[in-house]
Amino acid sequence: xxxxKTGPQNRLVAVRSMTVPFRRAxxxxxxxxxxxxxxxxxxxxxxxxxxxxxSLTSPNQSATIxxxxxxxxxxxETGLGGEPIELLVAGNVVATSMTGGDGRAFLSYxxxxxxxxxxxxxxxxxxxxxxxxxxxxxxxxxxxSPIMAVEMAALMEEPVGQGPTVTLLGKAAEGRRxxxxxxxxxxxxxxxxxxxxxxxTQGKAAGTNDQVNAQARQWLKDQxxxxxxxxxLPSGPxxxxxxxxxxxxxxxxxxxxxxxxxxxxxxxxxxxRLDAVMVPxxxxxxxxxxxxxxxxxxxxxxxx
Numbered sequence: 681x682x683x684x685k686t687g688p689q690n691r692l693v694a695v696r697s698m699t700v701p702f703r704r705a706x707x708x709x710x711x712x713x714x715x716x717x718x719x720x721x722x723x724x725x726x727x728x729x730x731x732x733x734x735s736l737t738s739p740n741q742s743a744t745i746x747x748x749x750x751x752x753x754x755x756x757e758t759g760l761g762g763e764p765i766e767l768l769v770a771g772n773v774v775a776t777s778m779t780g781g782d783g784r785a786f787l788s789y790x791x792x793x794x795x796x797x798x799x800x801x802x803x804x805x806x807x808x809x810x811x812x813x814x815x816x817x818x819x820x821x822x823x824x825s826p827i828m829a830v831e832m833a834a835l836m837e838e839p840v841g842q843g844p845t846v847t848l849l850g851k852a853a854e855g856r857r858x859x860x861x862x863x864x865x866x867x868x869x870x871x872x873x874x875x876x877x878x879x880x881t882q883g884k885a886a887g888t889n890d891q892v893n894a895q896a897r898q899w900l901k902d903q904x905x906x907x908x909x910x911x912x913l914p915s916g917p918x919x920x921x922x923x924x925x926x927x928x929x930x931x932x933x934x935x936x937x938x939x940x941x942x943x944x945x946x947x948x949x950x951x952x953r954l955d956a957v958m959v960p961x962x963x964x965x966x967x968x969x970x971x972x973x974x975x976x977x978x979x980x981x982x983x984x
Contacts (some may be wrong), residue, residue: 732816736932767800770801
């Protein structure tokens with residue numbers, strides 16, 4: 681018979697004794713699943729986005745190639761720091777670097793011969809980020825060789841029912857056809873004489889500088905234009921002039937002519953006593969004084 685004073689206490693102790701193993705088992709189960717989930721998550725790599733733009737240098741001069749690695753979260757796109765980046769030329773790794781806190785990495789490469797060197801940047805071996813890559817071109821030009829700047833707007837037909845479009849890439853470039861004879865005529869100009877520098881205006885909705893650069897490169901390739909150096913500039917009226925000053929200060933003084941479609945592009949050259957050709961023929965009142973006019977691309981060579 682149970683003691684009334686101690687019986688209930690003994691029963692309580694017995695219940696507690698039975699509860700402890702169950703609690704330990706539950707805790708063990710939680711820890712097991714948490715550990716398994718952590719291991720699974722560690723095995724799943726982040727899908728980052730790697731971007732890069734064209735670079736310009738001379739033979740036997742070091743070029744600095746900038747690549748950016750980002751990750752798009754729920755609300756914002758942030759840089760991924762501390763990740764290895766490799767630079768490949770002709771399939772061989774020629775330089776390596778690490779991304780900083782902003783996701784940018786800088787890689788140095790010294791080309792030996794003039795020409796246009798296609799290159800690739802990619803994420804190296806890392807447990808955190810899945811392998812991804814991006815491609816661009818390194819223009820290797822002699823500083824004494826003549827350079828022609830060509831506004832991308834002058835290479836594209838206008839959309840039906842619209843005037844000259846400033847924002848040329850992104851969705852705005854979908855279905856855009858090249859101007860008649862533009863690729864063939866520009867090919868003739870660049871075959872033996874000019875190096876070509878394509879100037880792209882970046883609209884607010886077109887994407888980042890590197891994304892626009894990649895879109896421009898793909899469009900030019902699809903339409904069989906000669907390979908050149910691509911510059912992506914803001915849409916402000918002073919952007920072209922500021923870049924011209926920057927290039928001339930860097931020693932690219934053989935850039936003396938621009939072929940474009942917009943008045944602002946032509947004026948940037950004329951204000952610096954450089955030559956400007958507008959193609960196709962602009963509307964009345966849109967031709968700056970001293971600018972040359974070509975009705976079509978077949979007439980451009982006659983104006984140079």
